[in-house]
Amino acid sequence: MARLVEVVCVPHDPTIPAGLRAAEPPKALAETRDAFEHLRGRLKEASPDVLLVAAGDHLNQWFMHNMPQFLIGKAPRAAGPFDHERELFGLDAYDTEIEGALARHLLDRGVEKHSDFAYSNEFTLDHGFVVPLSMLRPEQDLPVVPLFTNVMAPPVAPGTRFHALGVAVRELVERFDQDLRVAVITSGHMSNSIGGPRMLDFVKDPLSEWDRRTWEQLHDGDVGELVAECTFERLYEQGNGTAGFLDYLFALGLVGDARPTWSALAAGPTQPPAGFLRWDEATVNGVRA
Amino acid sequence: MSRYEVDKALWDVYRDASAAKQYRRDPVGFLAPRDLSDEEREALAARDVRRLVALGSHPFLTYNFALRLAGGFSMPFVQDYVGQLQGLVVGDITT
Numbered sequence: 372m373a374r375l376v377e378v379v380c381v382p383h384d385p386t387i388p389a390g391l392r393a394a395e396p397p398k399a400l401a402e403t404r405d406a407f408e409h410l411r412g413r414l415k416e417a418s419p420d421v422l423l424v425a426a427g428d429h430l431n432q433w434f435m436h437n438m439p440q441f442l443i444g445k446a447p448r449a450a451g452p453f454d455h456e457r458e459l460f461g462l463d464a465y466d467t468e469i470e471g472a473l474a475r476h477l478l479d480r481g482v483e484k485h486s487d488f489a490y491s492n493e494f495t496l497d498h499g500f501v502v503p504l505s506m507l508r509p510e511q512d513l514p515v516v517p518l519f520t521n522v523m524a525p526p527v528a529p530g531t532r533f534h535a536l537g538v539a540v541r542e543l544v545e546r547f548d549q550d551l552r553v554a555v556i557t558s559g560h561m562s563n564s565i566g567g568p569r570m571l572d573f574v575k576d577p578l579s580e581w582d583r584r585t586w587e588q589l590h591d592g593d594v595g596e597l598v599a600e601c602t603f604e605r606l607y608e609q610g611n612g613t614a615g616f617l618d619y620l621f622a623l624g625l626v627g628d629a630r631p632t633w634s635a636l637a638a639g640p641t642q643p644p645a646g647f648l649r650w651d652e653a654t655v656n657g658v659r660a
Numbered sequence: 661m662s663r664y665e666v667d668k669a670l671w672d673v674y675r676d677a678s679a680a681k682q683y684r685r686d687p688v689g690f691l692a693p694r695d696l697s698d699e700e701r702e703a704l705a706a707r708d709v710r711r712l713v714a715l716g717s718h719p720f721l722t723y724n725f726a727l728r729l730a731g732g733f734s735m736p737f738v739q740d741y742v743g744q745l746q747g748l749v750v751g752d753i754t755t
Contacts, residue, residue: 386733430721434671435664435755455675459732523720525754566723567713568745570738611719611750 373473373547375655377417377554378626379410380619380648381507383426384560385452385498388505389461399577399639406635406647407506413633413649414507419554421470422508423544425518425621426499426558431456433519439489440528441536444496444517445474451496465501470514476547477516477540485539494519503558520621522559522614530601533617537624555625559618561585561636561644564610572610577638581609585616586636586646594628619648626650627657664755666700666717674724684729710744718753 382403390400431453433439450466457464474490481488496504500517518540521527544553562579564570572579578586588597598620606613631648638644669691672679683690687705696704703711707729712722723741730737 389733430671430718430724431675435667453675455677455728459727461732524718564719566719566721567750568742568748570723570742570745607750611753 383502385460397641402637431497442489468514527603534624559615563612567611670721670725
């Protein structure tokens with residue numbers, strides 16, 4: 372049977388790759404790079420057979436004319452980013468296979484009980500997928516299953532549903548009748564106001580009060596309370612893009628609310644806060660090493 | 661008010677290089693077939709991101725529209741964009 376061997380939450384700011392080409396990146400960006408490098412090494416050690424990647428699409432293809440809440444990509448291959456993202460942010464291409472049997476399993480078994488996932492055979496991975504994949508698996512050699520989430524266009528599912536989806540996807544993965552080692556990359560962010568009047572608040576306050584409290588809840592606080600508090604409306608009040616944090620709640624559902632094995636929070640006056648969480652195989656499966 | 665149509669115009673310019681070209685060349689003509697209020701049409705034609713956001717356009721789309729027209733990401737671009745929004749509070753963006 373398939374088994375979860377690694378779960379990580381990482382940011383996907385599209386300016387990260389170009390920023391890292393600079394000779395001396397600012398301190399918070401250097402910390403962001405170091406965190407990605409650390410996780411890249413751990414992911415390699417976990418030797419997964421497949422990467423399940425969950426992230427938002429940023430209105431790049433799913434738009435208000437046809438908006439899925441949760442969608443599984445089941446084409447033969449997954450590639451990205453969009454031309455306009457390459458042009459505007461200097462992102463490089465990423466192209467890999469899709470683990471079609473697992474994608475099909477999630478759809479077929481999911482609809483029976485858990486979730487009516489939308490699905491697509493024609494899609495592009497936007498920066499929400501390409502940035503984490505490029506940073507964590509630059510070899511482009513592992514098959515993926517992309518899970519697109521709507522975190523931008525209301526109505527957006529509340530945290531309780533993202534969490535429940537994580538619980539459900541774990542159950543579905545563990546019922547998959549192939550001996551696969553599955554690593555999960557979820558990508559989102561902490562407080563974030565891209566496009567809004569508070570977009571540069573991090574210059575004065577690299578971490579908002581919400582960031583500090585949320586980080587504390589993730590490590591030592593009441594996870595149930597955190598999940599319940601994370602509605603789109605409440606997150607929107609913390610910055611118009613903060614609902615991207617919902618994807619981290621998906622990961623909490625996957626790991627059974629376990630405390631992270633490792634974490635890092637890169638913050639400074641030069642970027643929105645970048646939160647990294649990792650659960651290793653022993654923690655995910657309830658065995659402390 | 662036709663928030664959806666505003667968002668759609670922003671989306672088209674952001675994603676589609678030929679739409680962006682058309683908008684740059686003739687914003688009024690680009691907007692003509694779209695079902696917009698006079699205020700929305702004027703704000704879109706003038707690239708008035710403050711008015712657009714105040715009208716309830718999606719901030720992320722508004723930002724990407726401006727980013728496309730600026731030609732790429734830079735901190736001076738962000739500072740100028742955010743400067744135009746100072747004092748605003750984002751409200752409902754439901755379409």
